[in-house]
Amino acid sequence: MHSPIPHKLDDKHSGSPSSPSSKRSAFRPISKMVSKVNHEFLSRDPFAESSTSSSGKDRPIHVMTPAKSKLGGFFGGSNANGNATPSSSSRLRRPSTTASDVSSLASGSNTNTSSYNDSMGPPPVPAPMPKIRAGMTPEARTRHMPLPKPARREALGSASNPQNQNQGDVRPTTMRLVRTAQDDEEGDGLDVPMLSALGTRRMEEDHVDMGMEELQAGLEDVSLDAWDASRGQDETVLVTIRIRPISNPSDSNAWSTLMDAGSSRPRTIRLADGSRRDWHFDQILPTTASNAETYLTSALPHVRSAMLGYNSLCFAYGQTGSGKSHTMSGTSQSPGVVPLAVEEIFRIIKRETTREWVLRASYLELYNEALGDLLAPEGSKGEVTILNGKKEGEVRINGLTEMVVTNVGEVKKVLNIGEGRRRTGCTDWNERSSRSHSVFRIVIESRAKGGRDDDVRGKNKATRISTLSLIDLAGSERATDNKERNAEGKHINQSLLTLKNVISKLAEQSAKKTTGHIPYRDSKLTRLLQTSLSGSARISVICTINPAHSAVTESQSTLNFAAGIKRVVLNAKQTEVVDPAALIQQYQNEIAELKAKLAARDAEVAEVDNGPKRTTMAQREERDRFQNRLSELKRLILDSSSVAEDEVVERSGLARPASPSKSSIEYDKSTYSLQQEAHVAQAKVAEQQAEIEKLKRELALRPKDVDGRIGELQLQVDQLTEMTHEYEKNLLEPARKLREDVEAEWLPKVQALEARAKEKEIFYKALYDSVHGLKSENSKLKEKNARLESVQSEYGKLLHDLETTMNQENTIPTTNSESSCFTKNRNVSLGSDMGVLRPVSDNPRIPSVSMQSVNRNLAIANAQKGFGMRSLKEDSMFDLAKEVAELDRGLLDETF
Numbered sequence: 051m052h053s054p055i056p057h058k059l060d061d062k063h064s065g066s067p068s069s070p071s072s073k074r075s076a077f078r079p080i081s082k083m084v085s086k087v088n089h090e091f092l093s094r095d096p097f098a099e100s101s102t103s104s105s106g107k108d109r110p111i112h113v114m115t116p117a118k119s120k121l122g123g124f125f126g127g128s129n130a131n132g133n134a135t136p137s138s139s140s141r142l143r144r145p146s147t148t149a150s151d152v153s154s155l156a157s158g159s160n161t162n163t164s165s166y167n168d169s170m171g172p173p174p175v176p177a178p179m180p181k182i183r184a185g186m187t188p189e190a191r192t193r194h195m196p197l198p199k200p201a202r203r204e205a206l207g208s209a210s211n212p213q214n215q216n217q218g219d220v221r222p223t224t225m226r227l228v229r230t231a232q233d234d235e236e237g238d239g240l241d242v243p244m245l246s247a248l249g250t251r252r253m254e255e256d257h258v259d260m261g262m263e264e265l266q267a268g269l270e271d272v273s274l275d276a277w278d279a280s281r282g283q284d285e286t287v288l289v290t291i292r293i294r295p296i297s298n299p300s301d302s303n304a305w306s307t308l309m310d311a312g313s314s315r316p317r318t319i320r321l322a323d324g325s326r327r328d329w330h331f332d333q334i335l336p337t338t339a340s341n342a343e344t345y346l347t348s349a350l351p352h353v354r355s356a357m358l359g360y361n362s363l364c365f366a367y368g369q370t371g372s373g374k375s376h377t378m379s380g381t382s383q384s385p386g387v388v389p390l391a392v393e394e395i396f397r398i399i400k401r402e403t404t405r406e407w408v409l410r411a412s413y414l415e416l417y418n419e420a421l422g423d424l425l426a427p428e429g430s431k432g433e434v435t436i437l438n439g440k441k442e443g444e445v446r447i448n449g450l451t452e453m454v455v456t457n458v459g460e461v462k463k464v465l466n467i468g469e470g471r472r473r474t475g476c477t478d479w480n481e482r483s484s485r486s487h488s489v490f491r492i493v494i495e496s497r498a499k500g501g502r503d504d505d506v507r508g509k510n511k512a513t514r515i516s517t518l519s520l521i522d523l524a525g526s527e528r529a530t531d532n533k534e535r536n537a538e539g540k541h542i543n544q545s546l547l548t549l550k551n552v553i554s555k556l557a558e559q560s561a562k563k564t565t566g567h568i569p570y571r572d573s574k575l576t577r578l579l580q581t582s583l584s585g586s587a588r589i590s591v592i593c594t595i596n597p598a599h600s601a602v603t604e605s606q607s608t609l610n611f612a613a614g615i616k617r618v619v620l621n622a623k624q625t626e627v628v629d630p631a632a633l634i635q636q637y638q639n640e641i642a643e644l645k646a647k648l649a650a651r652d653a654e655v656a657e658v659d660n661g662p663k664r665t666t667m668a669q670r671e672e673r674d675r676f677q678n679r680l681s682e683l684k685r686l687i688l689d690s691s692s693v694a695e696d697e698v699v700e701r702s703g704l705a706r707p708a709s710p711s712k713s714s715i716e717y718d719k720s721t722y723s724l725q726q727e728a729h730v731a732q733a734k735v736a737e738q739q740a741e742i743e744k745l746k747r748e749l750a751l752r753p754k755d756v757d758g759r760i761g762e763l764q765l766q767v768d769q770l771t772e773m774t775h776e777y778e779k780n781l782l783e784p785a786r787k788l789r790e791d792v793e794a795e796w797l798p799k800v801q802a803l804e805a806r807a808k809e810k811e812i813f814y815k816a817l818y819d820s821v822h823g824l825k826s827e828n829s830k831l832k833e834k835n836a837r838l839e840s841v842q843s844e845y846g847k848l849l850h851d852l853e854t855t856m857n858q859e860n861t862i863p864t865t866n867s868e869s870s871c872f873t874k875n876r877n878v879s880l881g882s883d884m885g886v887l888r889p890v891s892d893n894p895r896i897p898s899v900s901m902q903s904v905n906r907n908l909a910i911a912n913a914q915k916g917f918g919m920r921s922l923k924e925d926s927m928f929d930l931a932k933e934v935a936e937l938d939r940g941l942l943d944e945t946f
């Protein structure tokens with residue numbers, strides 16, 4: 051298989067061919083400039099105002115000046131030399147595809163079913179599945195169609211009105227919103243035709259026929275020119291909304307879609323919560339739409355347009371993680387717009403038998419406001435710059451590598467190289483988020499085959515030159531904690547914001563039919579798209595939205611952008627020019643020259659030597675060179691026979707190596723030429739055989755190498771493990787020693803201190819207990835003392851009372867013996883002569899009554915109570931005396 055031929059764009063021929071042998075210009079590294087960026091991407095939505103202000107303006111108005119409409123350049127046909135003749139640029143109609151489209155798209159992912167049900171659970175992950183046609187019955191339609199709210203809507207008619215009733219339906223299938231005066235006052239922000247003008251049905255079925263079969267059938271056997279002729283005049287951007295499947299199973303679809311009467315696909319979208327704002331677009335693809343369906347409805351017309359000579363642009367726009375890359379690139383199971391478009395290109399080449407083609411592909415990215423060539427040769431800097439084109443508003447790219455491609459496999463190579471170099475990163479929202487805007491571009495040159503000799507030399511032959519640009523924009527996003535992601539995010543948001551501003555201004559000018567300054571230069575993205583956006587390309591925008599409730603704000607912003615770009619009017623022209631700089635022209639010139647040289651050489655040899663056998667080695671080598679170059683050039687110019695039958699039929703074409711291309715056989719070649727060709731072919735076969743053998747040998751050696759390498763790596767791992775152990779040992783040993791020393795020195799001290807502390811604690815406890823005991827004893831003593839005092843005072847009182855009583859009664863029965871005994875023992879006597887009980891003492895200094903003596907006397911008296919000489923008062927005195935004695939004794943005991 052041949053590799054794509056690199057072809058460098060220089061600043062003289064941006065988008066136009068330069069000699070394949072021309073040297074590549076110098077490269078410089080992709081700059082990683084980080085400029086200050088407006089963080090308010092999501093909040094600053096230029097459409098938020100314009101959409102509300104343009105309420106009721108339902109038709110876009112073309113305002114492009116003729117000069118602008120003819121712009122060429124990077125996305126607008128860089129080879130256009132100004133002689134482009136305006137063709138019947140026409141209103142965009144939905145095309146259909148051929149039978150081969152049908153078969154190729156029917157592989158697995160091309161389901162023919164769609165879901166619009168808000169309340170549905172998560173849709174199935176796209177996977178190969180049989181094609182199901184699940185159209186609604188009229189009954190089902192009727193069952194699911196909600197009745198309009200009475201205050202806002204009224205059915206266009208009732209079941210009794212046959213005008214509003216489909217055959218077989220029991221309810222009207224059309225309804226309309228009635229615009230009330232209140233609506234007009236409030237302004238509902240609608241920038242699209244009111245539903246009243248459209249007649250819509252809310253779709254709640256699980257699966258709806260997307261009309262793919264009709265679409266495909268309609269394109270069958272229709273030539274490109276016939277298809278183009280069937281299109282109308284005016285053209286706007288084809289705007290598709292694609293709702294990705296719900297990723298969180300517990301979430302539900304925040305959006306609902308409505309089907310217009312007579313349309314096979316929904317065109318109106320609104321929030322499922324019933325809010326009044328509707329957005330209206332060319333088509334809305336539900337969560338179940340496959341990549342193939344997306345491609346057929348949204349990109350196929352633009353691929354066809356590009357093959358017809360119209361510059362065409364298809365890009366995906368949407369919040370990060372909403373499915374842009376899935377839509378544009380897809381997977382091997384479900385290829386996206388880019389691989390399907392590539393297949394379509396070769397399918398068309400195969401079908402259009404009257405034309406020949408040259409294709410060249412390039413791939414660039416815009417990362418942090420710096421352009422990078424994704425196909426730049428290894429080691430080169432890949433410097434890419436945007437320059438002004440020949441005409442006002444036209445831009446061209448300088449320094450971009452272009453590969454001449456001849457089959458699907460070569461394009462796959464180009465894509466793989468570019469994809470491999472593209473920057474992606476993990477964000478909070480997308481594990482493999484595109485961190486740059488990427489532009490995959492194919493320049494398509496074609497012209498009619500055959501013609502007069504001078505035509506073959508290309509003098510008078512018109513060439514169609516156009517560019518198909520397929521763009522995967524990076525997604526708008528919020529700030530994160532990651533610095534690098536944030537810096538990238540700022541640049542992404544800045545460029546998308548500028549894109550929004552530019553679209554908003556273009557839409558405004560379209561509506562007002564004015565011209566004015568458009569800030570294309572505010573970002574490289576808009577500068578890159580300038581030629582296309584200014585009207586000279588057919589544009590399709592696939593706006594992807596995430597149906598989650600948490601993403602509603604971002605989705606609304608995306609829908610506003612989509613509504614804005616829908617209002618931009620285009621005026622793309624078919625570029626068919628006589629351009630000597632066209633690559634196909636240069637190739638044809640070179641082929642003609644080589645043919646002439648070879649013919650002259652053959653004639654020379656025949657004349658001199660009458661046969662090829664006598665030619666010199668140098669002559670033979672020169673001839674081989676001519677012949678090889680001729681073969682190579684013929685290979686690069688494609689026609690119907692260049693595309694192998696099986697190359698474009700299978701949907702998985704991109705996943706397998708491309709088949710070798712068939713070159714046309716020339717029956718008028720001389721025997722010598724054929725011999726030479728056979729010789730070259732044999733040499734090539736031998737060379738390839740040697741290469742195969744070499745590869746086989748390498749392959750045979752490989753397991754050993756792998757084992758050896760594994761062994762080496764294992765050794766390294768062991769060494770590293772050992773090093774780690776050593777390191778740990780060395781690092782931990784001093785710490786351990788230090789700990790031991792410190793412990794040895796301080797442990798006894800600490801223990802002694804702890805023991806002392808414990809002793810002190812015990813001592814303090816004992817002290818505390820004894821103080822506590824003393825305190826309590828003290829308080830008891832105080833109590834007893836108080837009681838003693840009270841007893842004493844009572845005793846005194848009683849004594850006093852006794853004395854008083856005795857004085858009054860004057861009689862205490864005593865005997866002489868008793869009183870003498872009493873007197874004798876205690877120096878106290880009871881003077882019987884006086885008749886009163888009073889202390890009697892020999893010592894006149896002894897007080898008359900002493901506590902102790904009385905006590906003793908009374909005790910004695912008590913002992914003598916058997917004599918019966920005491921009165922009642924004496925008894926109580928005895929008791930008291932007894933008590934006092936006890937107290938006395940107690941006090942004495944406690945004291946000692």
Ligand SMILES: Nc1ncnc2c1ncn2[C@@H]1O[C@H](COP(=O)(O)OP(=O)(O)OP(=O)(O)O)[C@@H](O)[C@H]1O
Pocket residue numbers: 175176293294295337368369370371372373374375376377480482483484485523524525526594
């Ligand atoms: N229609 C869809 N069907 C199935 N899976 C989808 C669909 N859309 C998106 N996805 C999945 O969602 C994830 C994010 O999608 P994708 O990378 O395409 O988002 P993005 O918009 O390109 O994000 P970013 O701007 O961050 O690059 C991927 O795993 C992708 O496979």
